[in-house]
Amino acid sequence: xxxxxxxxxxxxxxxxxxxxxxxxxxxxxxxxxxxxxxxxxxxxxxxxxxxxxxxxxxxxxxxxxxxxxxxxxxxxxxxxxxxxxxxxxxxxxxxxxxxxxxxxxxxxxxxxxxxxxxxxxxxxxxxxxxxxxxxxxxxxxxxxxxxxxxxxxxxxxxxxxxxxxxxxxxxxxxxxxxxxxxxxxxxxxxxxxxxxxxxxxxxxxxxxxxxxxxxxxxxxxxxxxxxxxxxxxxxxxxxxxxxxxxxxxxxxxxxxxxxxxxxxxxxxxxxxxxxxxxxxxxxxxxxxxxxxxxxxxxxxxxxxxxxxxxxxxxxxxxxxxxxxxxxxxxxxxxxxxxxxxxxxxx
Ligand code: NAD
Ligand code: ZN
Numbered sequence: 001x002x003x004x005x006x007x008x009x010x011x012x013x014x015x016x017x018x019x020x021x022x023x024x025x026x027x028x029x030x031x032x033x034x035x036x037x038x039x040x041x042x043x044x045x046x047x048x049x050x051x052x053x054x055x056x057x058x059x060x061x062x063x064x065x066x067x068x069x070x071x072x073x074x075x076x077x078x079x080x081x082x083x084x085x086x087x088x089x090x091x092x093x094x095x096x097x098x099x100x101x102x103x104x105x106x107x108x109x110x111x112x113x114x115x116x117x118x119x120x121x122x123x124x125x126x127x128x129x130x131x132x133x134x135x136x137x138x139x140x141x142x143x144x145x146x147x148x149x150x151x152x153x154x155x156x157x158x159x160x161x162x163x164x165x166x167x168x169x170x171x172x173x174x175x176x177x178x179x180x181x182x183x184x185x186x187x188x189x190x191x192x193x194x195x196x197x198x199x200x201x202x203x204x205x206x207x208x209x210x211x212x213x214x215x216x217x218x219x220x221x222x223x224x225x226x227x228x229x230x231x232x233x234x235x236x237x238x239x240x241x242x243x244x245x246x247x248x249x250x251x252x253x254x255x256x257x258x259x260x261x262x263x264x265x266x267x268x269x270x271x272x273x274x275x276x277x278x279x280x281x282x283x284x285x286x287x288x289x290x291x292x293x294x295x296x297x298x299x300x301x302x303x304x305x306x307x308x309x310x311x312x313x314x315x316x317x318x319x320x321x322x323x324x325x326x327x328x329x330x331x332x333x334x335x336x337x338x339x340x341x342x343x344x345x346x
Contacts, residue, residue: 001016001017001018001019001125001126001127002014002015002016002017002125002126002323002324002346003015003017003056003121003124003125003126004056004057004058004124004125004323004326004344005017005054005055005056005057006043006044006050006052006053006054006055006057007053007054008053009044009045009046009047009048009050010044010045012044012057012326012327012330014323014324014326017056017125019126019127020121020127020128020129021129022067022068022069022072022129023069023129024069024070024071024072025069025071025072025131025132025133026068026069026072026129026130026131026132027065027066027067027068027069027072027075027081027129027130027131027132027135028065028066028067028068028127028128028129029061029062029063029064029065029066029081029083029127029128029129029130029135030063030064030065030066030126030127031061031062031063031123031124031125031126031127031128031346032062032063032064032080032143032144032146032147032345032346033060033061033062033063033143033144033145033146033147033320033343033344033345034058034060034061034122034123034124034125034147034323034343034344034346035058035060035061035123035147035148035150035151035152035180035316035341035342035343035344036058036060036180036329036330036333036338036341036342036343036344037059037060037148037151037152037180038179038180038181038268038269038333039059039118039151039269040057040058040059040117040330041330041333041334042269043057043118044330051119052118052119055117055118055119055120055121055122056117056121056122056123056124056125056128057117057122057124058116058117058122058123058124058125058128058344059085059115059116059117059118059122059123059150059151060085060123060147060148060149060150060151060152060341061082061083061116061117061122061123061128061147061150062080062081062082062083062123062138062143062144062146062147062149062150063080063081063083063123063128063143064077064078064079064080064081064143065077065078065079065081065135066127068132069132072132074132075132075135079137080137080138080139080140080141080143080146081135081136081137081138081143082135082136082137082138082146082147082149082150082302082306083116083123083128083130083134083135083150084134084135084136084150084299084302085115085116085150085151085154085296085297086100086101086103086112086113086115086296086297086298086299087106087113087114087115087116087120087130087131087134088100088101088103088105088106088107088113088114088299089103089104089105089106090133091105092104092105098298098300099298100113100298100299101113101158101295101296101297101298102295112295112296116128116130116134123147124323124326124344125323125346126323126346136299136302136303136306138306138309138310139310140310141306141309141310144318144320144343144345145315145316145318145343146306146309146316147343148180148184148316148318148341148343149184149302149305149306149309149316150302151181151296152180152181152184152316152341153184153188153302153305153309153314153316154296154297154301154302154305155181155267155294155295155296155297156181156182156184156185156188156242156244156267157188157297157301157302157304157305158294158295158296158297158298158301159185159242159265159267159292159294160185160188160189160192160193160242160265161297161301161304162263162265162292162294163240163263163265163290163292164193166239166240166261166262166263167189167193167194167195167239167240168193168194168195168239169193169194169195170194170196171193171194171195171196171239171240172195172196172197172198172232172233172238172239172240172259173189173193173195173196173197173198173238173239173240173241173242174197174198174199174200174229174238174240174241174242174254174257175189175197175198175199175200175210175215175242175244176200176201176221176241176242176243176244176245176250176253176254176268177200177201177206177243177244177245177250177268178199178201178206178207178209178210178215179201179206179244179338180338180340180341181244181267181268182199182201182206182210182242182244183206183209183210183213183317183340184314184316185242185244186199186210186213186214186215187213187214187313187314187315188305188308188314190213190214191308191313191314192308195239195240196216196217197214197215197216197217198215198216198217198218198219198229198232198238199215199217199218199219200218200219200220200221200225200253201218201220201221202220202221202222203336204220205339206339207219207220209317209339209340217232221249221250221253225253226253226256226257229257230256230257233257233259236259236260237257237258237259237260237262237286238257238258238259238262239259239262239263240258240262240263240264240265241254241257241258241262241263241264241265242265242267243264243265243266243267243268244267244268245268245270246266246267246268246269246270246271246272247268247270247271247272248270248271248272248273249272250268250270250272251266251270251272251273251274252272254266255274255275255276255284255285256284258285258286258289259286260286260287260288260289261286261287261288261289261290262286262288262289262290263289263290263291263292264289264290264291264292265292265294266291266292266293266294267294274291276289316340316341317339317340317341318340318341318342318343319332319338319339319340319341319342319343320342320343320344320345321342321343321344321345322344322345323344323345323346325344326344329342329344
């Protein structure tokens, strides 16, 4: 079978490899779609320190069950499934408390839990194996378009769920960046909260997507964006700000527009630095702001995302590429030319 391998810094290759055989507790999934995440680009640009060269890329995978090991039951051939991003142990305190995206056993203080495509072989291939317990059924959802739900859906869902108490009707939410994650975050906010949504991006074509998906106000990011948001909120600020970029200008924007007791959710991995003033003369943050460096999501978040998609309340805007055209897909993502999510189709 074919698999996209990250072979060395900046270099991916389509290789012919052995089709994996599922172990006793594993399922072999025939991949229907594999989403491209901006995190894959971050990894591609890492140096020799990246520990997983040689692995198959792709942490957003969905497809159909092909075969399974002796200890697996409950699946039928052809079942449509979504592969979880978080391969947690299921037994540690974090997992048992429902915080499996912070698993103590398969992750560590500074390393997220085991993730397919960022360690174990991922979804950019004809087939992948996973433990059966990392699969969720997606029923009649199109298994190609469902792939990004695993991250571009689940990660914003987690950030939103953690700030849900501030997303009451009458509140204002700011979504910074309407890319893969942002366009799903916007739809989840629209479908599950009464918040007024302000979408910000520096690319007009992404703002058009925000308009289509029901943003109440869209703003091209420039020097006036912070003031515009403050003006829209009587100078008080936005209740929740989601930063799906994380570069210094967006971290600063988020910090400048959040309201007292508001929530900042930093999701993007752009390398920006967050600071707050500790005394009232230098304070950049209003009192009471809750800040989270949000990672992925839980299995419960994933079930919610699948349910919303099945109800037709959220949908991934997709651009598909044949698996063999992976390089073109990554180049388009890097150039900012992908509306919604790019998906490789084997
Ligand atoms: P994407 O490439 O699909 O979208 C990025 C969007 O950001 C585009 O719409 C682009 O126009 C916009 N943008 C870029 N710079 C901007 C700026 N200065 N101001 C406003 N908008 C700007 O990326 P994605 O796949 O949605 O990922 C977004 C970020 O989230 C990446 O850094 C990715 O690594 C990270 N990520 C984090 C997690 C997590 O668990 N924390 C999970 C997945 C992805
Ligand atoms: Zn990702």
